[in-house]
Amino acid sequence: MKLSGGVEWGLHCCLSLSQASAPVPAARLAELHGVSPTYLAKQLQALARAGLVRSTQGKVGGYELTRGPEAISLLDVVRAIDGEAPAFRCTEIRQRGPLAAPQSACVRPCAIARAMLAAEEAWRAALADVSIADLAQDVQGDTDGTAMPRLQAWLTATR
Amino acid sequence: MKLSGGVEWGLHCCLSLSQASAPVPAARLAELHGVSPTYLAKQLQALARAGLVRSTQGKVGGYELTRGPEAISLLDVVRAIDGEAPAFRCTEIRQRGPLAAPQSACVRPCAIARAMLAAEEAWRAALADVSIADLAQDVQGDTDGTAMPRLQAWLTATR
């Protein structure tokens, strides 16, 4: 199982955007994080499609959050970039082979699928429980409160 | 995020093997589940490498569980087939770009990685909490107790 690498970028971008007071261009976010500008643009488009960020065109355009960082969960970002398909997909093996179960007995998912999907639900619940604002607070604690002010200063500084 | 399709096959195989009293050849398991024999063999090799099943060669050889089904969790099977690498891999973005954090301040994982790995831990805990024996009992409940006896009969029947 592998989570798309773009998820990490998207989370960092949301965290950075939560400290901005004006739209930030994708290229500037890429410079800040030291990643490929063009590929990061792709991830930001996914975030925009999911309604997490709003894009503004034109000379002073860029990306900005559509709502407060406390209203955006990690799950929102993960689903926006990685997709909403479950990691485990039941192919209904129980209905195949010589001992195939009749279709009438398969109204509910099979026991294996139920257990796997329950575990995924626990994962999603843990992600939904953490917001971008929580992340910002954790980073503040890790850096003795120096990271966010520096970030705000860099974002507002004219290139 | 996508879980390897072989995980589902591996789980069904472990469930079937829990009802067998003698080694079952890979080809017979493939026939039972209606899947590709050669590819299933690959998954079974992974289970053997992880020590979940034991392989016996020769004319009446095949695969069998190394321990009771109550001592094998879903997590064991998932890790054996899908690997032990975490789905989220932190690339230390915080150490890159113009606002890179000094390496001395990065003794513990960054806040994003901590949250993501905590969610994965919840997922793993949910998987570790369910055993193959639990699955067998659930299937019994779903089928009014008819599935497992039929499975045992089919497995012991000489081809």
Place this chain on the structure above:
DNA sequence: GACTCACTACTCGGATACCTTCTGTCCGAGTTACTAAGG
């Protein structure tokens, strides 16, 4: 009749192609701020 040996058929195991998905990139469409000219 019992033992030994060679054989055969069956098993697993790792090395080998194919294909879907993720990764990374490019150029075009659209919008905004700015500038300069005219009233």
Place this chain on the structure above:
DNA sequence: CCTTAGTAACTCGGACAGAAGGTATCCGAGTAGTGAGTC
């Protein structure tokens, strides 16, 4: 001095190649049962 039209630069957005991992397959190595032959 104000208005207005034009321009230019900057932005995003979707369409286009390359690479990696998962999927599927094949053939060779090894082992246990089986049968014939021999003592």
